[in-house]
Amino acid sequence: MNTLPSLLQRRRALGWIAALCAGGARAQAVPAHGSMGPVNPPQPALELPLVGEAGERFELRQRLRGRVSAVQLMFTGCSATCPIQGALFAAVAPLLPPAGAQLLSLSIDPLGDTPAALQAWRARFGAHPAWQAALPRVQDVDRLLDFLRGRARGADRHTAQVYLFDGEARLAWRTVEMPPAAHVAALLRQLAGR
Template sequence: MRAFAPLLIRRALLRDIAALALGAVCPVSFAQHGGPGLVTPPVRLDDTWLVDQTGRKRLLNDLLRQGVTALQTVYTGCGTVCPMQGVLFGTVQDQLPAIRARHSVQLLSVGIDPLSDSPSALRAWLARYRAGPAWNAATPALSDVDRMRMALSGSKTPLGNIADHSTQVYCFDANAMLRWRSADLPRVNDLCDVLGALARA
């Protein structure tokens, strides 16, 4: 029986995530804003303009409404945790075709150093991890970076230097609502499970 315990826990987690996406689970079972876990109530970020890797200007919520989205914050000059985040999304990207879904699933890397994260730098960063068409990158204006980082994290206070930025992944449903915050550098399987549950809702 002991060998089945992890499987039962995993199934319970999947059931709860799917129920969240359908709005059917009691809110007290969710993580509150600021911590990892399911976000309740779901949050819509204030809209802001981003410039993507092609140089095109895009509204954040327009990007998020293109499908269920896993979003990470990175900066192209980072040599510590950002390469690990690139590998993480690269591995998740490989799993996307296996996710059965009503909604498309996409990955979005948001550059948080607008002075360096130019479209050409974002393109080079994506190319380094062999990003396909379902993985894009974009950067907000300098004046919007802190506000966006705080909204993603659920923090009410400034987050400090970008070198100490979060390695969480933020999952949005197809209506651009933030539904889940991961722990730092989440496991690929956990992230794929959440994306799959949201995509099937």
């Protein structure tokens, strides 16, 4: 038999649930240590040496400076989420702002991947000129995963998020897993101020 106090507690709980489902809870900016949403304050990209798909050497922060950028984690031997991520960047590329935006796929498997493998992986998706791929040194993979909050459980070791950087090479946004291409393009336009 239900008593009046237990009925009132149940109604109160149901009211809270209804308010949450109806959007009663306001979305707030995610602090820099959050896993998705805006990064407040934006965090400067790591000074991380990379090797690009043409064999060129460059630093992550320098490559990101001056353009808004979308970065994803992947590896060419992945058969689960990485092909979907390649298709995502292929879909984002034609939606990029006319100038000043770039896409960068970063391998988390520098022992298994090579510049030629990265180039072939991108080519499978009709690589757009604004989309490049690179790999860090073995000793820098964990630091990269920790900075992006891109570490995941399981064999793939990485999330399927996209990490957005402003023109000052600062991490400004972490998307949800497998974001729609239009959402990534809209965030890049927003970061570019267009």
